[in-house]
Amino acid sequence: MVLDKVNSPDDLKGLTLEELLALAEEIRSEIIRVTAQNGGHLASSLGAVELVLALHRVFQSPKDRILFDVGHQAYAHKLITGRKDRFHTLRQEGGLSGFTKVSESEHDAITAGHASTSLAHALGMAIARDLAKEDYHVVAVIGDGALTGGMALAALNKIGELGKRMLIILNDNEMSISENVGALNKYFKELQIRKWVQDAEKLGRSILEHISPKLFGLVDRAKEAAKLILHQENPFYAWGIRYIGPVDGHDLKGLIHILEHLKELDGPTLLHVVTKKGKGYKVAEADPIYWHGPSGFDPLRPEKVSKGYTWSQAFGDAVTELAYLEPRLFVLTPAMREGSGLVRYSVEHPDRYLDVGICEDVAVTTAAGMALRGLKPIVAIYSTFLQRAYDQVIHDVAIEALPVIFAIDRAGVVGADGATHHGVFDIAYLRTIPNLQIAAPKDALELRAMLKKALEIGGPIAIRYPRDNVERAPEGAWPEIPWGRWEVLKEGTEAYILAFGKTLKYALEAASDDPRIGVVNARFLKPLDREMLKALARYRLLTVEDHQRMGGFGSAVLEALNEMGLKPQVKVLGLPDRFLEHGSIPSLHRQAGIDAEGIRKALAEMGVPPTYER
Numbered sequence: 001m002v003l004d005k006v007n008s009p010d011d012l013k014g015l016t017l018e019e020l021l022a023l024a025e026e027i028r029s030e031i032i033r034v035t036a037q038n039g040g041h042l043a044s045s046l047g048a049v050e051l052v053l054a055l056h057r058v059f060q061s062p063k064d065r066i067l068f069d070v071g072h073q074a075y076a077h078k079l080i081t082g083r084k085d086r087f088h089t090l091r092q093e094g095g096l097s098g099f100t101k102v103s104e105s106e107h108d109a110i111t112a113g114h115a116s117t118s119l120a121h122a123l124g125m126a127i128a129r130d131l132a133k134e135d136y137h138v139v140a141v142i143g144d145g146a147l148t149g150g151m152a153l154a155a156l157n158k159i160g161e162l163g164k165r166m167l168i169i170l171n172d173n174e175m176s177i178s179e180n181v182g183a184l185n186k187y188f189k190e191l192q193i194r195k196w197v198q199d200a201e202k203l204g205r206s207i208l209e210h211i212s213p214k215l216f217g218l219v220d221r222a223k224e225a226a227k228l229i230l231h232q233e234n235p236f237y238a239w240g241i242r243y244i245g246p247v248d249g250h251d252l253k254g255l256i257h258i259l260e261h262l263k264e265l266d267g268p269t270l271l272h273v274v275t276k277k278g279k280g281y282k283v284a285e286a287d288p289i290y291w292h293g294p295s296g297f298d299p300l301r302p303e304k305v306s307k308g309y310t311w312s313q314a315f316g317d318a319v320t321e322l323a324y325l326e327p328r329l330f331v332l333t334p335a336m337r338e339g340s341g342l343v344r345y346s347v348e349h350p351d352r353y354l355d356v357g358i359c360e361d362v363a364v365t366t367a368a369g370m371a372l373r374g375l376k377p378i379v380a381i382y383s384t385f386l387q388r389a390y391d392q393v394i395h396d397v398a399i400e401a402l403p404v405i406f407a408i409d410r411a412g413v414v415g416a417d418g419a420t421h422h423g424v425f426d427i428a429y430l431r432t433i434p435n436l437q438i439a440a441p442k443d444a445l446e447l448r449a450m451l452k453k454a455l456e457i458g459g460p461i462a463i464r465y466p467r468d469n470v471e472r473a474p475e476g477a478w479p480e481i482p483w484g485r486w487e488v489l490k491e492g493t494e495a496y497i498l499a500f501g502k503t504l505k506y507a508l509e510a511a512s513d514d515p516r517i518g519v520v521n522a523r524f525l526k527p528l529d530r531e532m533l534k535a536l537a538r539y540r541l542l543t544v545e546d547h548q549r550m551g552g553f554g555s556a557v558l559e560a561l562n563e564m565g566l567k568p569q570v571k572v573l574g575l576p577d578r579f580l581e582h583g584s585i586p587s588l589h590r591q592a593g594i595d596a597e598g599i600r601k602a603l604a605e606m607g608v609p610p611t612y613e614r
């Protein structure tokens with residue numbers, strides 16, 4: 001195997017083109033093999049194999065810095081930068097991260113996971129390089145999806161103005177997770193058509209040259225004029241960035257050739273490469289949406305597997321039905337149609353659905369604009385990605401208390417995507433915002449009840465739910481919910497566990513049939529149910545949440561008790577003040593001590609040991 005000979009990118013320099021091509025196929029097989037067992041970003045990484053090999057053949061990592069935006073397409077990069085022997089641990093607890101990670105390798109220029117960060121990183125690196133009068137290349141690989149992010153476009157604006165030497169590789173496969181969106185995306189499609197026209201025109205020119213050189217000269221001048229117009233139309237031209245392309249992102253020889261040339265250029269250059277997402281694996285080429293991030297599969301007989309009915313689907317079903325009842329309802333997603341369970345909704349209500357691209361800030365403020373003009377927008381968004389729109393929530397929605405609902409999916413630990421994707425800060429970063437209410441349903445029925453009630457109440461409301469399966473609620477079920485009130489699920493004589501969402505299951509398991517332990521579904525986080533809290537203050541109280549301990553639900557309970565002048569014994573269980581890495585959700589919960597075992601342990605420390613220890 002050629003891969004056996006590759007332990008660092010330097011080893012690529014001595015390979016023949018035939019060996020490089022063979023290496024590309026070996027890498028594809030290894031990516032399929034490991035993703036089949038561990039899950040992961042299969043289609044994106046398969047599409048970037050030739051690009052990665054060409055970059056590491058031409059540039060000298062780690063002296064030259066090669067950045068991968070999102071970092072989910074970098075499996076080939078990991079395999080040829082000394083990690084092939086650990087590649088089978090990808091996304092596993094204690095194993096390789098599924099994204100590039102500075103602490104994992106000197107070849108990983110940035111820690112990635114959230115999109116659109118590579119260009120600002122590259123700008124910073126180029127400035128630092130020039131200030132230190134050092135000499136190395138800065139190369140940023142950014143996908144067409146990530147380029148829809150405001151951070152990327154704003155960085156381009158600055159990059160063009162400063163004119164620092166760097167190479168931007170636009171990896172254009174016309175896909176985000178779903179089909180890509182945006183005017184730039186349309187323009188890139190046109191450019192590819194133009195490329196086809198240029199190729200056809202080259203053929204025409206060669207024929208013309210033989211027939212009539214005079215006529216050929218005329219056509220040539222016309223072509224130059226057209227090119228000038230085309231070029232001026234090119235937005236990168238406006239940004240002061242040299243644009244080259246589009247070129248075939250799977251033509252390894254051609255890529256090496258062009259990169260050798262571009263390496264010599266000064267100033268910022270953008271090379272537009274066209275790739276096929278899922279390249280080299282038929283099912284992934286045919287359906288890059290499903291095979292963007294499959295969980296495990298049989299590599300020889302790859303089939304889609306259902307993950308069971310999820311909270312995302314429960315949300316999608318609920319809003320699809322609600323849209324028939326509420327004509328002003330409008331749902332927005334920042335490029336997460338599938339992840340947020342919105343495929344059905346987007347088909348049944350296309351005129352009240354908007355995928356804004358990977359720009360959460362735009363999603364929130366667009367929703368604010370809609371709310372100001374009478375619509376009832378719901379922003380479907382992952383907890384971790386809502387971090388990108390924090391100011392927009394405050395400045396554009398909460399100050400005027402606009403009727404925007406935030407359907408926060410993936411709230412809590414999310415598993416194999418790891419630290420960049422865990423949704424464990426949203427309670428802390430939302431609950432200090434005036435006018436904004438926060439709720440967490442215990443099941444799909446409560447989710448439906450909360451969504452419907454939130455549409456009636458108006459005002460900014462965040463409803464958070466985990467990455468998990470959930471029992472399907474009956475179609476058409478719209479139960480009433482006493483807004484702002486908690487629910488006692490189990491009476492107790494000595495202590496009460498206050499929990500919600502995912503941790504409620506653990507609380508009920510820990511309390512089991514112990515008459516001393518009560519369990520409360522603390523489903524409203526802001527406002528808290530102070531009346532019930534006051535009534536429970538004569539018991540020992542244990543709060544538990546799938547969220548950072550600091551600033552979360554437990555903090556809110558402590559603050560409320562303090563304001564009410566109540567001093568019961570309270571213990572707060574939550575995630576520790578460090579980043580939880582990738583791993584299985586149950587294992588991460590166990591590590592953090594918020595599972596049933598951790599709750600029993602905490603109760604024992606509070607003087608309510610499990611009965612068997614009596």
Ligand SMILES: CC(=O)c1sc(CCOP(=O)(O)OP(=O)(O)O)c(C)[n+]1Cc1cnc(C)nc1N
Nearest residue numbers: 044072113114115143144145146175176177335
């Ligand atoms: C992994 C992950 O969370 C991905 S990968 C991806 C599509 C990226 O498309 P691109 O064209 O850049 O790359 P491609 O897959 O090669 O086509 C999205 C939207 N996400 C979710 C997402 C959402 N929002 C933000 C800020 N960051 C991320 N990573």
Ligand SMILES: [Mg+2]
Nearest residue numbers: 143144145175
């Ligand atoms: Mg893409």
